[in-house]
Amino acid sequence: MTPPREPGAATGPRTGRPRRRRTPAGSASVRRTGTPGRHGAPLPLLLPGVLALAFLLVPLLALLVRAPWRSLPDRLTSAEVWQALQLSLVSATAATAVSLVLGVPLAWLLARTDFPGRGFVRALVTLPLVLPPVVGGVALLLALGRNGVVGQWLDSWFGITLPFTTAGVVLAEAFVAMPFLVISVEGTLRAADPRFEEAATTLGASRFTAFRRVTLPLIAPGIAAGAVLAWARALGEFGATITFAGNFPGRTQTMPLAVYLALQNDPEAAIALSLVLLAVSVAVLAGLRDRWLTGV
């Protein structure tokens, strides 16, 4: 046990001497641990914390401060911006759709079935989360490029070439974004009571009917959250897209590519485009606030 005086003395300058003297020694130490208050945060934590906050906020503020507000309306209504924005929205939405159609079943397999190597498969699914997107783009080229492992057959049999097309953009974005959806949906599925599916089965539903009519509605919030997350990730995709699909205005030049390109020769345009993406991000965050930030 520490001597009764010490706790008070340690916080002396902040708690105030007169009050500390009047309170019994025991309750003084209780007050110190019980109500840390605003002044209770120790400096070694407070300083870096505030610094981190500034580090995250200042760049965004700089974006707003240096924005060419006067010429902004003209810039945002220019054809190139709309082209890029439109392509971004369409391809991100398409990538999300691909992720939903393929990712939700994969999430179900991971959550509800037991097959050898399931843990390994799960690790593979999460790999694109940590893989540098450029590497993903290179890998996609080697798989689906004109001479790629799969791509050569697509080309010679069906005449389909994916690299440097809008479809290529969608694939590159889906490759990067789908893991977010799969992980999110798998988590929701694991939290959902599998006995509802059992109940459906005893009522005569096949496993697929049970999934469609019972499980899917139950995990809809998780799917929505995963879809928004995947969409946001697809919208911001840069590395895999530029590697696999290139940078052709109107065809494969999405907003992030346009921003990067504009920065080389027209910084103001880059700022304007960045503002648009920032606005979209804030909108997504606002939409997710309830679901995602409070932890689904």
Place this chain on the structure above:
Amino acid sequence: MTGADAPRLPRTDRQGLDARLVVDRGSFRLDMALSAAPGDVIALLGPNGAGKTTALRVLAGLVPLTEGHLRLDGAPLERVPPESRPVGVVFQDYLLFPHLSALDNVAFGPRCQGLGKAEARAVAAAWLERMGLAEHAGAKPRRLSGGQAQRVALARALATRPRLLLLDEPLAALDARTRLEVRARLRHHLAEFEAVAVLVTHDPLDAMVLADRLVVVEHGRVVQEGAPADIARRPRTDYIAQLVGLNLYRGEAGGHTVRLDAGPEITTTEELSGPAFVAFPPSAVTLHRDRPTGAGARNLWRCEVAGLETHGDRIRAGLTGELPLAADLTTMAAAELELRPGAPVWATVEATQTHAYPA
């Protein structure tokens, strides 16, 4: 016991349920025979972990059989997937689909059986009507009371016209007051049900009120089965004796006395020989501070108070000593005897109050 080895024929025309359920899970093994005629209501009664719910899940097809057979109305069901079995289940916490209304919950089964949406809803509406829930048809499950949810779950299970109805602890999720009313209603619906009903419970009162026949399961095996009254009168394991509130002993009978395995003898009115059970209720025990004189046809044991607890308006004393037993006495008697843990007492039981039967 009869169902275990008798039916070896590939297919019988026998109606109802005929099963031997064996599930091996390494440390736990369920092995029980179960048979019932249409209209029977059977209660699987047993302590937690006895294997009752596993048995129910096997019948529903949610857990595969390791060995044994399962026939319903003559048709083998062992390899039939759960969705194709004519089996309805009322789950312990009902598992009503939270995103569907009561009506659509009940219509779910008929829909899966191929009825159109409108037809299925008509069937469901009729079932809800029958359960007295017509005005709650549009309500989501979370808006229903426990008793209402239970009836929706029952309607949902019955709407598929099952030949076997399974109920897992149908009253466990209810509070004591609604339980009384729901139990009466459930009894009524089960009495109307024309096929086999099997319910699982650990509550002897539920079992006795709802079922025609009790099957007591302990450690994955059937330890006793029969009519509720018979089981209540002649328990064969400590678990059932405790459930029905009897002191139960096992020993070797010779004439009017049963010599217990533990040592002391109990005098009874029945005349028996060979292995036997003796049972008597705690209320048949009289306690004395001093050794009573003129014992007559009474049994007399020297005991020690191990513990006391209130039991309704009486006090139940747990005794150790020559014969471990439970004794009921009034609060006043307990006070006069100055009962407290560790106090020595003499316990007497009239021979006429005991009941001996072959083991």
